[in-house]
Amino acid sequence: MRLKEGAVEFFIPELPDLISKDMEVFYNPFMAINRDFTVLILKAYSKLKAKKLFIADPMSASGVRVLRLLEETDAVEKAFLNDIKKEAIELAQKNLEGHQNVEYFNKDANVFLLENKGFDYIDIDPYGSPVPFLESAIKSLKTGGLIGITATDTASLSGSYPFKAFRRYGSKPLDSEFYHESALRILIKSVIEASFRLDSVLKPVFGFSYRHFLRAFFIKLKGVSKAVDISTKIGYIGYCHSCKFRANYTCILDLPKFCPLCGDFFDYGGPLYIGPIYDNELLNIMKDEDFTYFHKDTIKVFNSILKESSIKSPWFYKANIFGKGIMPKLKDILKDLKATPTHFSPEGFKTDVPFTYVKEYFEKWA
Numbered sequence: 542m543r544l545k546e547g548a549v550e551f552f553i554p555e556l557p558d559l560i561s562k563d564m565e566v567f568y569n570p571f572m573a574i575n576r577d578f579t580v581l582i583l584k585a586y587s588k589l590k591a592k593k594l595f596i597a598d599p600m601s602a603s604g605v606r607v608l609r610l611l612e613e614t615d616a617v618e619k620a621f622l623n624d625i626k627k628e629a630i631e632l633a634q635k636n637l638e639g640h641q642n643v644e645y646f647n648k649d650a651n652v653f654l655l656e657n658k659g660f661d662y663i664d665i666d667p668y669g670s671p672v673p674f675l676e677s678a679i680k681s682l683k684t685g686g687l688i689g690i691t692a693t694d695t696a697s698l699s700g701s702y703p704f705k706a707f708r709r710y711g712s713k714p715l716d717s718e719f720y721h722e723s724a725l726r727i728l729i730k731s732v733i734e735a736s737f738r739l740d741s742v743l744k745p746v747f748g749f750s751y752r753h754f755l756r757a758f759f760i761k762l763k764g765v766s767k768a769v770d771i772s773t774k775i776g777y778i779g780y781c782h783s784c785k786f787r788a789n790y791t792c793i794l795d796l797p798k799f800c801p802l803c804g805d806f807f808d809y810g811g812p813l814y815i816g817p818i819y820d821n822e823l824l825n826i827m828k829d830e831d832f833t834y835f836h837k838d839t840i841k842v843f844n845s846i847l848k849e850s851s852i853k854s855p856w857f858y859k860a861n862i863f864g865k866g867i868m869p870k871l872k873d874i875l876k877d878l879k880a881t882p883t884h885f886s887p888e889g890f891k892t893d894v895p896f897t898y899v900k901e902y903f904e905k906w907a
């Protein structure tokens with residue numbers, strides 16, 4: 542069947558009601574937002590670098606992502622597509638017919654990445670966790686290159702399967718109203734850690750959570766001197782389930798056992814990345830790009846990110862955690878608490894004003 546996404550048309554064998562790995566060639570229409578952001582950031586990154594890019598899509602499925610990059614941007618010098626499934630790569634070849642600057646491979650993604658090094662952009666979009674592909678992707682990425690990483694095992698990262706999260710990502714998820722953000726920050730931490738192990742440094746430059754997936758982009762820095770700076774941004778978030786107090790700690794030994802505010806049990810999540818997720822230079826270029834072919838949710842998420850990127854705190858709040866009374870409207874909260882909306886949740890807001898100020902504000906209403 543023929544489908545449309547962004548500015549392109551392409552073929553897939555079938556689109557069942559239930560999207561699953563069992564499809565002959567995988568295609569998920571909800572991931573259009575994921576691909577929109579790939580288009581958007583590649584346009585901006587290619588402008589920032591003032592060059593066209595050698596890009597790799599090691600799990601390309603139908604090839605729709607590269608097709609969009611080729612047709613919606615001027616960013617691509619040459620594209621390398623790979624999928625372990627023969628049917629997928631054959632379909633990608635058909636979908637990209639007419640494009641000369643493309644090479645196709647039918648290998649395991651790790652083998653493909655290690656045999657073809659030196660990419661300016663790599664897209665990691667597996668079923669579930671990206672962890673098994675991180676090392677080869679980091680090795681295969683050029684210094685200064687950009688990498689986009691998707692995780693769809695959000696249930697583990699968000700805390701539904703804490704042991705699975707610990708096994709895969711080496712972190713304890715945090716059960717809180719801002720679990721989506723902690724999940725993204727655990728993913729970011731594990732990518733940074735993987736880069737440290739390989740004596741390189743991946744710096745986060747963009748990220749978001751949407752429906753069932755998380756997405757984060759990183760630039761591979763030159764030299765390892767920045768590793769120290771980034772390692773100081775890996776830490777823990779302490780959280781009180783009673784009074785909702787939360788705070789950052791860079792060393793686990795500093796985490797109090799009891800809430801510094803109310804004395805109740807003090808829970809924690811981490812290690813996770815507690816530094817800035819967004820690169821302002823890239824954001825500034827991205828905001829001036831053409832959004833015509835993007836899904837309305839892509840535009841909504843991006844506009845929210847433009848605002849929330851100014852906030853340093855690695856969490857957000859929801860008014861209803863402070864009580865069941867009638868709470869002020871979000872637009873008043875934003876004004877009164879110097880807050881911004883957050884793409885992580887429609888009722889959420891981010892602010893850097895002290896926790897006690899936020900709590901007292903809501904106690905008047907609770």
Ligand SMILES: C[S@@+](CC[C@H](N)C(=O)[O-])C[C@H]1O[C@@H](n2cnc3c(N)ncnc32)[C@H](O)[C@@H]1O
Nearest residue numbers: 567600601602606624625626649650666667668
């Ligand atoms: C989530 S889909 C990718 C979707 C695609 N990137 C898109 O935007 O439409 C995952 C793909 O990875 C492929 N795959 C799974 N394991 C792989 C491996 N070890 N090496 C290479 N490809 C793999 C699957 O055949 C499937 O096509």
Ligand SMILES: [Zn+2]
Nearest residue numbers: 781784800803
């Ligand atoms: Zn407390």
